[in-house]
Structure formats: structure tokens, C-alpha cells
Amino acid sequence: EAGVTQFPSHSVIEKGQTVTLRCDPISGHDNLYWYRRVMGKEIKFLLHFVKESKQDESGMPNNRFLAERTGGTYSTLKVQPAELEDSGVYFCASSQGGGETQYFGPGTRLLVL
Amino acid sequence: QQQVKQSPQSLIVQKGGISIINCAYENTAFDYFPWYQQFPGKGPALLIAIRPDVSEKKEGRFTISFNKSAKQFSLHIMDSQPGDSATYFCALTDGGSWGKLQFGAGTQVVVTP
Numbered sequence: 001e002a003g004v005t006q007f008p009s010h011s012v013i014e015k016g017q018t019v020t021l022r023c024d025p026i027s028g029h030d031n032l033y034w035y036r037r038v039m040g041k042e043i044k045f046l047l048h049f050v051k052e053s054k055q056d057e058s059g060m061p062n063n064r065f066l067a068e069r070t071g072g073t074y075s076t077l078k079v080q081p082a083e084l085e086d087s088g089v090y091f092c093a094s095s096q097g098g099g100e101t102q103y104f105g106p107g108t109r110l111l112v113l
Numbered sequence: 114q115q116q117v118k119q120s121p122q123s124l125i126v127q128k129g130g131i132s133i134i135n136c137a138y139e140n141t142a143f144d145y146f147p148w149y150q151q152f153p154g155k156g157p158a159l160l161i162a163i164r165p166d167v168s169e170k171k172e173g174r175f176t177i178s179f180n181k182s183a184k185q186f187s188l189h190i191m192d193s194q195p196g197d198s199a200t201y202f203c204a205l206t207d208g209g210s211w212g213k214l215q216f217g218a219g220t221q222v223v224v225t226p
Binding site for chain 1: 117119145147149154155156157158159162202206212213214215216217218219
């Protein structure tokens with residue numbers, strides 16, 4: 001069974017540019033989460049989808065971040081325009097409906113210069 | 114506001130020794146306490162988890178000890194091996210938060226040969 005995949009693995013952009021991160025969850029997992037770890041700090045929750053609906057987006061930093069999950073399969077996280085403080089590792093995780101175990105992808109390392 | 118405090122930040126232990134990582138929390142509503150293990154370049158992976166109705170859970174060389182009254186839980190790695198060198202995160206969640214994980218800051222464990 002394929003795990004959670006994320007694309008790209010790394011992204012280096014300049015301040016003010018736009019970046020779109022993609023996450024493909026494990027097939028059949030209704031729950032999809034986005035998290036972010038900034039420079040050695042804790043991994044912080046960003047938002048949670050159940051199928052195509054946003055269940056909880058309380059962790060989204062501001063309106064420069066837009067997450068979508070059209071059709072309830074893969075998800076994208078767009079940052080527009082990117083700021084220096086957006087640098088970090090963005091993780092996606094998925095779980096089965098009602099399942100506690102979250103399976104994480106390898107992350108996208110974003111560097112904003 | 115960080116909900117869980119993890120210590121130490123880093124740990125060096127000799128092969129065969131015991132690694133101990135501690136986490137403390139405030140909110141008594143949390144009811145699921147997983148530990149995640151992360152290797153460089155990979156995403157966090159569930160290692161072991163506990164619910165507050167038990168005080169200890171053991172899986173192989175890994176043991177979680179849980180002290181509900183003190184609101185603390187810890188991970189013990191017995192007979193540490195070089196392959197255990199990784200970053201360990203404690204986390205917690207409550208049933209009402211749809212699985213949103215709140216993580217500690219992580220402990221980098223290095224096991225020397």
C-alpha cells in the first residue's frame with residue numbers, strides 16, 4: 001500500500017512569490033491534515049479535511065494560506081504571497097474515518113528568501 | 114499557546130543504555146497520547162500510543178509511562194540501538210478535536226556505538 005506522498009520535496013522561492021504544495025493521502029482515507037514545523041519548533045496543526053470539507057482550519061496562520069481538497073482525494077496548500085516566516089517543513093497526514101493513527105508524508109521543505 | 118512541553122531537547126546515550134523523554138501537559142481533556150519517531154528526510158511515524166485509563170504500555174523495547182494525576186507521560190527506550198537515533202515527538206489529542214494532534218517540540222536522540 002502506498003503511503004502519503006507530497007510534492008515537491010523541496011521548494012525555494014522569493015518573498016512575494018506563490019507556492020503550491022500537494023498532498024496525496026493514502027487511498028480511502030477520508031481525513032487529511034496539514035501541519036507545519038518551523039525551524040526546530042513543535043509541529044503545528046494547520047487544518048483538517050474530512051473528505052472535501054474543511055472540518056477545522058483553526059491553525060491556518062492567515063489568509064495568505066489557502067487549502068483545497070477537491071473531490072475528497074488529493075489536497076493542495078497554496079501560499080500567496082509567501083513571506084520569510086512561512087519557511088519550514090509542511091507535513092500532510094491522513095487517517096481513516098474514525099481512525100486515530102495519522103500517517104505522515106515525508107514533508108515539503110519550503111524556504112522563502 | 115503550546116499545550117505540551119517536552120524535554121530534553123536532545124539526548125546522547127550509549128548503545129545498550131536507556132533513553133527517557135518526558136512530556137507534560139495542562140488540559141485534562143486530552144485522551145490520546147501518541148509518540149512519533151522521525152528519521153531525517155522522512156515524516157513522523159507513529160511509534161506507540163497510550164490512553165489515560167492505563168499507566169503503562171510496552172511494545173518491544175519502547176514503553177510509555179503515564180501519570181494522569183501529574184499530567185505527565187514519558188517514553189522509555191530500553192537497550193537503545195544506533196538505529197534508534199531519530200527525533201521523537203510526544204503528542205496529544207482529545208476526542209472532540211477530530212484527531213488534531215498537538216505536538217511537543219521534539220527530542221533528538223543520538224545513540225553512540
